[in-house]
Amino acid sequence: MTAHEDPDEDIPTGLDAAVTVKVAGVDQQRRHAELVKEIDDAQEAYYGRDKPFITDALYDELMLELQKLEAEYPSLRTPDSPTQRVGAPQEETDFSPLTHPSQMLSLDDVFSIDELKEWMTRTEAALGHTPEWLCEVKIDGLAIDLQYVNGRLQTAATRGDGRVGENITPNARTIKAIPQRLRPDPAQDFLALFEARGEVFVPLKEFAAYNDKLADQGKPQFANPRNAAAGSLRQKDPRVTAQRPLSSICHGLGVADGLAVTRQSDAYAVMKAWGLPISPYNKVVHSLDEVLDFITYYGQHRHDLIHQIDGIVVKVDSFAEQQQLGVTSRAPRWAIAFKYPPEEVNTRLLDIRVKVGRTGRVTPYGVMEPVQVAGSVVSSATLHNAYEVERKGVLIGDMVVLRKAGDVIPEIVGPVVEMRTGAERPFVMPTHCPSCGTKLASEKESDKDIRCPNSKSCPAQLRERLFSLAARSAFDIEALGYQGADAILRAGVLDNEAQLFNLTPEQLVTVPFYTRGATPRELKEPALVPPPGIRDGRVLSANGRRLLENLRTARHQPLWRVLVALSIRHVGPTAARALAARFGSMDAIRAAGVEELADTDGVGLIIAEAVRDWFTVDWHLEILNAWAADGVSMADEKSARPAQTLRGLTVVVTGSLQDFTRDSAKAAITDRGGKAAGSVSRHTDYVVVGENAGSKQARAEQLGVPMLDEAQFRELLEHGPTPASETPASETPAPETPAPETSAPTTRASGAPGTPPETRDRRS
Structure with a gap:
């Protein structure tokens, strides 16, 4: 091995050691050892057991003291020191070839449930019985191989061709989640050589924050977390890698002679006890139906996890049965990867055009070669405004990264710069409306959006308004x-x-x-x-x-729907319901002042000013008068308006209810004066829990927010808060969810779907 791979390289011996003792002093050495142990224990509690025992502030104080001590007495600084995992390693990464002790295999993929069923049926036939299946989420990161010799990290390498990878040991040492030393476990001695396989990734929350930081510095942003992880792990200077928000999870093992377990899930338990990061999303199941439940659950909750995933890995849990099934030249026969429809793909950006919206906003959008992403074919995607086009750095003709997460509108993330040919050309924002020819302008100097001011007669705006007023949230x-x-x-x-x-x-x-x-x-x-x-x-x-x-x-739709249909800027269903509930008629809303409008819960000053401004335009009033003359209702009958039983309350609905759709549940809340929120916080009064509830239920449990079932929700709508509906969350029976069992509790930084992202701080 090279000098910088030797974990004992900087440990002083002989005369140097005596000088160190004399210079540093016994007290300094003792304090250094105490600090190292306390910080190591804190990290192990945080990463390994999900049970932190010191605050972040105290952790920072200990780290700062250790840094100062090592700065004063450099001989105390060793490669194992916690400061060397986040600080400035001196050696550069050389990416020299490194042979894996055992081959790193790939996984065969299936892309449909039928293909998965066929694989499971073949596997059961080969074994002669149904095995226990180990289900894991497939992390969308960069594969890594870690070699521990007698419990100490010796080398780290990329996958490479499966037999030989690149030596990235100095960079791996900067990743806090990867322990430099394994912790002893009374039930299992350290092996002479233990090979852990895993994935390096950038957590989703940290990725967004890091990209924002790059944007603030005027630097190119990463297209996705995987690119960020790959680019960060292959930096020549580990000090650069140390500044990137990398984390890691182990999902397999290579050489492990003498490991006293018979199942892979048991091996994970041992690895976790040693301090290696293990996924909290693993689960052992016993049937095809349970495997399918696992796939369905994480298909619905993939954006609640701490990292990106692109599928589910199904493994035979027993090591003996794995050996019986064997491997091919490239993949094990005892494991398969079920791939979800991709949410990020590459496609060619053929053109950038503009669209004029119902309020006159002119929006650039990309026209692309049609591509399937997240289960649907996409041929266009928004680019928001000219500033966004410039910020993302996309050129017409680029190969681009396209993202469509769940039901979100397709978005162009950025260009694949390496694939440019030189034939690409920049987009030029038009100066005149492509529909009516009117000169475009910003409404305010500070606006990044430009608009067509010909709002009354512009054909494009009129078409968009006519289409919008027919929407389900308007006249339906x-x-x-x-x-x-x-x-x-x-x-x-x-x-x-x-x-x-x-x-x-x-x-x-x-x-x-x-x-x-x-x-x-x-x-x-x-x-x-x-x-x-x-x-x-x-x-x-x-x-x-x-x-x-x-x-x-x-004509007989309630007042709030009429308000939505008017295309008043910023006024959507939530603000419209609030205004209709408070004022009851169009005349009363028109007569109200800005302060009175803004004082309405869910409205505020910006919306209030937009409402006031809308009523000052003559042709807007012509629309109202014409609709009223044609029988459109301009007021709600008081007798038809529900009692305001939820006034001042914030309610969140999660999961599926039997007699309410998502929209009707929201309408039921807002019609009664409440606020239908989309996320659970300390300001939430109640969480209504239906079937297949997910992270919002877990968040409510963590914060102690009262939870209601559907019957209690009806009672709340009818009568408002009562002692019966104020049962603390801990006493309210919640419906079962298909959330997989994990060995990690749903607490800070455990990574479970219910873990609130704001609690996964700088050490995650």
Whole structure:
């Protein structure tokens, strides 16, 4: 081995040792040893047992004292010192080849449940029985091989080709989660050589914070956490690696002769006791159904974890059965990786165009080669504004990273700079509206967005407003989609939305989108055709008649929906409900001053000013007057408004309820004066727990927030807080969830789905 790989290289011997004792003094050496032990114990409690026993402030004080002591007496500083894991290692990483003691195998992949079932069936047939399955989340990071000799970290290497990797030992030593020395376990002596396999990654919370820091410094951001981990681990200077928020988790083992366990899950328990970081998401199950439950659960909660995942690994737990099944030249026959649909993919950015929204905002968006991501085909994605295009550094023609997490709108993360050919070109923001030709401008000097000021007549804005007012959160006009709105405007039937509720069958029959060709019999016998009859050989289609019926019923929507339909800037369903609940009528909202509007719970000054400004525009009032004349309700009947039983209360709903959808549960809360929040905090009054509840339930348990089942939720809606509904969370029976059992408790930095991200601090 090279000199810098020797863990005892800087330990003084002979005359040097005597000089050290004389210079440092016995008291200093003793204090140094005490500090090292206390910090090591604190890190072990934090990482290994998830039971920290000192505060972060005290931890920092101990580390600072150790740094000062070693600065004064450099001979006390050894490679094992906690300061060397976060400070400035002197040797550079050389990336020399390093042969693994045993081959690092890859995993075969399956991409469907049917493929997974086939693999499990073959495995059971080969064994002659159903084994116990070890399910693990597949960390989206960089594979690493750690060699411990007599309990001390000797080398660390990348996977490479599976047999030979790159020596990254100095960099690995800077990662706090990787112990330099294993802790003794009475049940298992250290092995002469123990080979731990794992993954290096950047935790999601730290990734976001680090990217923000890079942006503030004007430096390029990382496209995703995996790229950040790979780039950080391959720095020549470990001092650079030490500044990156890297962590690690072990998920396997290589050479482990003499390890006194028979199952991989038991090996994990030993490794955890030694101080190695083990995933809190592992679970041993006994059937296909339990495996599928594990896959489904983490498919739904993948964004609640401390790190990115791209699938689930299913292993045969027994070492004897693993040996019986054997391996191929590249992968074990006893393990498989089930891959979720990717949430990040690469595709070509063909063009950047702009879209004019309902409030006039001009938004750039990317047009890409169609690609499947997160289960759907995506061909366009937002770029927000010209500043964002410049910040991300994307050029037309780039190969880009595209992300679509869950139901989030597709987003272009950034370019793959290494794949540029030189033919790429920059995007130039237009100076005039592409729809109406009006010169674009910012509403305020400080705004990054530019807008088309021709809000009344711009065809693009009118089309977007017409489409938006038909949304489920507004008038809920099912038959008026984007194509329908465009077709009505192109036919010249409407000049603006004021005329919508005055739309007649005679007008609609001139819009091809809402008509069909008359049948020969209808042409022969026109009396068979309902009014408005036949026009140019066409009659109203079923969708056309549905639109007219939708418009009749939409007139009776509650006031808050009418407010949403007006396209007032910043006013969405939450603010609209609050305004409608407080003022009860459009006239009362119009007459209210800014302070009175802003004083409404859930509104605030910005929304209040936007509402006030909207009512000062003449053509806006023309819309209101026209709708009122056509029968649109402009006030809520007091008798129809629910009692304000939840006024001043914040309620969170998690999981699936039997008789409420997510939207209807939220509406039930806000209609009664409450606030329907999306996350649990110390300001939450109640958490309603349905089936398959996840991290919000765990967060409520941690904070002691009262939890209600569906029946108690109904009682709360009806009568408001009562002693029965104020049962402390610890006494409220919560429904079972499919959350996998783990050996780690759901506490700070355990990494379980319920762990609040704000408690995973700088040592995670």
